[in-house]
Amino acid sequence: MSGCDKEYLNPSTASDVQVLTNADGLIAVCNGLQSRFTTGGALSPLYNTVAAGGLTTRELLIINQGNIEEFNVSLGAGNVTNINGVVRNLWTQCQLVRANADLVLANANNAADPGTRSGIVAYASIFRALAIGTLAQYFEQLPITTEANAPFVSRTVALQSAVTQLEAAATQLAQTPVSADFTNKIIGGINLPNTVQALIARYSLFAGDYDKAIAAAGRVDLTSRSVFNFDELARNPLFEVAFGNRNVFEPFDVNLGLTGALAPEAGDRRIPFYTRANPTATQNRGTGFYTASAAPIPVYVPGEMLLIRAEAYARKNDLANAVTELNRVRTSTAAATTAGSAAFPTAPPGANLGPYAGPITQEAILFDIYRNRQVELAFQGFRLEDNRRFGRPGAGTPGAERNRNFFPYPRSERENNTATPPDPVI
DSSP: OOOOOOOOOOTTSOOHHHHTTSHHHHHHHHHHHHHHHHOSGGGSHHHHHHHHHHHTTTSEEESOTTOHHHHHHHHOGGGSOTTOHHHHHHHHHHHHHHHHHHHHHHTGGGOOSHHHHHHHHHHHHHHHHHHHHHHHTTOSEEEOSOSTTOOEEEHHHHHHHHHHHHHHHHHHHHHSOOOHHHHHHSOSOOOHHHHHHHHHHHHHHHHTOHHHHHHHHHTSOTTSOOEEOOOSSSOOHHIIIIITSSSSEEESSTTTTOOGGGSOOTTOTHHHHHBOSSOOTTSOSBOTTOSSTTOOEESSOHHHHHHHHHHHHHHTTOHHHHHHHHHHHHTOOOOOOBSSSTTSBSSOOOOOOOOOOSOSSHHHHHHHHHHHHHHHTTTSSOHHHHHHHTTOOOTTSTTOSOSOSSOOOOHHHHHHOTTOOOOOOO
């Protein structure tokens, strides 16, 4: 008797090989990259990077300790274990985004039209960079390939890999503009050329390549916008889980948890944009980009590019240019811009402060840049990365401003990858 065939195929789904062999399939996977990174509530990297960055640095305050995963992140130190849900979701979802982006990039030539191929490469490069860059903010090392027992590389090497791919995408975009076919089929909101340059600037800064950061940030058109769009089905994850209620977390206080010399300056117009001074009993103190299910979240805000240039110049000890860029942020009087209506701002208003008047020293200027980053980029997931990079008091030291330096590697990775390094002490 012949044996029966037990390979059961689902006729409603397509295999990776089938999907990646044509432009429409590749674009569908690109749309899936954005969906996985931005939606899914507490599962999404977008939610977990804001939670992880804010809860480790007193930017955010736990309202209900029953949210045990977030509560343990707010406690820090040994309370954050390798089975913590925030840690696990950051790692797993970002690695899935990175792996799927790599699949798209490896098969991009299957898109016959050059303009469609250019859009596919740029889009996949952006989400590969976002996935790697997000992980590099929380883990000392990470794998950037998909294979059995994938080797780990340092966070700097990982960031450099993201930048290299973005630079290749930028070259391709410059040579071959994106086709209308790609634009009509991709989720709208992301300006590809500007976002590629913005992420080159962001991750070059994190990797310590200041010249590259300055140049890329200078190529971003600050009048354009690039956002993750949402609706009632694909909901803004921060509004859905936290800022739309008083059950998980909210801003630590109206000063964003900043004290002493770091406290925001009086009259800073960004503070009432990001927080409610007198919320009702049922209102979350936080506002900003998380005010409605369909509120778009910016991929970057224009002020980030100016502060990247200011910091990079300062670290090169070019203090005059550092102050010039810093003052573009401090003295801005621009209103919060909108996407469709005033209910959906895509950048904070200008700070409307006076120009920098402190000592013209590298230390003093970097301090003011750091303070302005904490306000300009509130609740965008950068605070732990910034706190380490600016040498603020670390976990376990007097006056600590963060409760961990890096996260432990998830147990799911350790049990399936023999190359997983030892966990950081704190």
